[in-house]
Amino acid sequence: MNYKTMTKAQLIAHILRLETQASVQITACQVTPLHDGHTNGNVRAMASIILGDAIQIRGLRVMNGEHGLFVGFPADPYNTGDEYRSLCAPITRAMREHIESAVITKYNEATKTPTAETVNG
Secondary structure (H helix, E strand, O other), X not given: OOHHHOOHHHHHHHHHHHHHXXXXXXXXXXXXXXXXXXXXXXXXXXXXXXXXXXXXXXXXXXXXXXXXXEEEOOEOOOOXXXXXXXXXXXXXXXXXXXXXXXXXHHHHHHHOOOOHHXXXX
């Protein structure tokens, strides 16, 4: 797809399509819960995923935040700047939600934590 030859309307339609669908499927997801300890902080588990049987992302973290569990993406350990720099992250909201859903579901299965759906029936 050549973005330079697209009209503005075509480009906007393409971006909206990308925003509403997760274009790469998660073909494997592995979550390792961490034992409670003072050194873990808000990290509850470490995870890795495989996207489309083609690429693996390691170093995902299941974090406990103010609004519940979320997935943190791997950060650059050698970054010396004041700014947080992620090594990889989803571009679209749909892909972020797709990854978070798969990882947190696997985390709940591994820790036998009931989800909101099972609690509310």
